[in-house]
Amino acid sequence: xxxxxxxxxxxxxxxxxxxxxxxxxxxxxxxxxxxxxxxxxxxxxxxxxxxxxxxxxxxxxxxxxxxxxxxxxxxxxxxxxxxxxxxxxxxxxxxxxxxxxxxxxxxxxxxxxxxxxxxxxxxxxxxxxxxxxxxxxxxxxxxxxxxxxxxxxxxxxxxxxxxxxxxxxxxxxxxxxxxxxxxxxxxxxxxxxxxxxxxxxxxxxxxxxxxxxxxxxxxxxxxxxxxxxxxxxxxxxxxxxxxxxxxxxxxxxxxxxxxxxxxxxxxxxxxxxxxxxxxxxxxxxxxxxxxxxxxxxxxxxxxx
Numbered sequence: 001x002x003x004x005x006x007x008x009x010x011x012x013x014x015x016x017x018x019x020x021x022x023x024x025x026x027x028x029x030x031x032x033x034x035x036x037x038x039x040x041x042x043x044x045x046x047x048x049x050x051x052x053x054x055x056x057x058x059x060x061x062x063x064x065x066x067x068x069x070x071x072x073x074x075x076x077x078x079x080x081x082x083x084x085x086x087x088x089x090x091x092x093x094x095x096x097x098x099x100x101x102x103x104x105x106x107x108x109x110x111x112x113x114x115x116x117x118x119x120x121x122x123x124x125x126x127x128x129x130x131x132x133x134x135x136x137x138x139x140x141x142x143x144x145x146x147x148x149x150x151x152x153x154x155x156x157x158x159x160x161x162x163x164x165x166x167x168x169x170x171x172x173x174x175x176x177x178x179x180x181x182x183x184x185x186x187x188x189x190x191x192x193x194x195x196x197x198x199x200x201x202x203x204x205x206x207x208x209x210x211x212x213x214x215x216x217x218x219x220x221x222x223x224x225x226x227x228x229x230x231x232x233x234x235x236x237x238x239x240x241x242x243x244x245x246x247x248x249x250x251x252x253x254x255x256x257x258x259x260x261x262x263x264x265x266x267x268x269x270x271x272x273x274x275x276x277x278x279x280x281x282x283x284x285x286x287x288x289x290x291x292x293x294x295x296x297x298x299x300x301x302x303x304x
Contacts (some may be wrong), residue, residue: 079170
């Protein structure tokens with residue numbers, strides 16, 4: 001960001017020690033469409049803002065599972081996601097150091113008996129349950145920001161009583177996530193697939209975002225989100241266009257006798273852009289005859 005802004009922070013990893021930047025935390029569903037996003041100052045921990053991004057979507061149904069790359073995944077974060085109705089499924093880099101928790105100190109957990117030495121304090125959850133539900137309502141209605149709430153509850157590693165209750169509640173769902181991540185190959189593949197979709201969409205975004213050399217030139221967050229929202233609209237337009245023509249091409253190949261299998265279709269992506277012209281001037285007009293452009297011929301040229 002070459003302009004002065006309160007929403008820009010130094011990022012030595014990306015810009016060195018002299019330049020500032022911001023993070024666009026965007027929500028992408030499993031159909032590759034963007035549902036909105038928020039501007040995050042610098043490179044602060046993602047998970048502190050993810051709830052804000054989810055509750056301020058531009059459209060689309062409420063997600064059931066939230067998949068993120070390795071980020072801040074504290075016990076409080078797991079608890080807040082769970083009480084708001086989301087399954088938080090981050091990819092955890094240091095999974096070998098993660099703790100497994102039990103709910104009964106004297107129960108026999110079989111092969112996990114030695115691994116689950118720590119006990120969730122359900123009494124603390126019960127004591128604060130009413131306040132926890134009120135917090136969930138405030139987050140859902142937008143009365144309080146998730147980022148501010150998590151900072152208030154955690155207090156730099158010294159959680160409040162309510163924060164401690166959320167931490168114990170979150171340990172239940174964190175343990176379930178860890179066990180499923182380790183034992184369920186399909187679950188790990190689902191997480192990896194969604195993260196690959198996100199990265200591929202970001203590559204397309206960097207390709208489109210050339211007009212200002214990838215720079216945000218708005219001083220205030222609203223302007224930045226408007227600028228990035230326009231980028232998201234262009235991204236969704238490319239995804240929609242590619243999806244429509246991939247579907248037509250697949251149906252045409254099947255009609256011609258080519259074996260279009262489910263495995264083949266699963267490997268197609270609407271995020272390809274080699275055929276997209278990102279430069280030049282654009283003319284938008286209503287076609288004389290409704291319908292879509294014809295598919296390319298075997299020679300690779302459009303029919304006359």
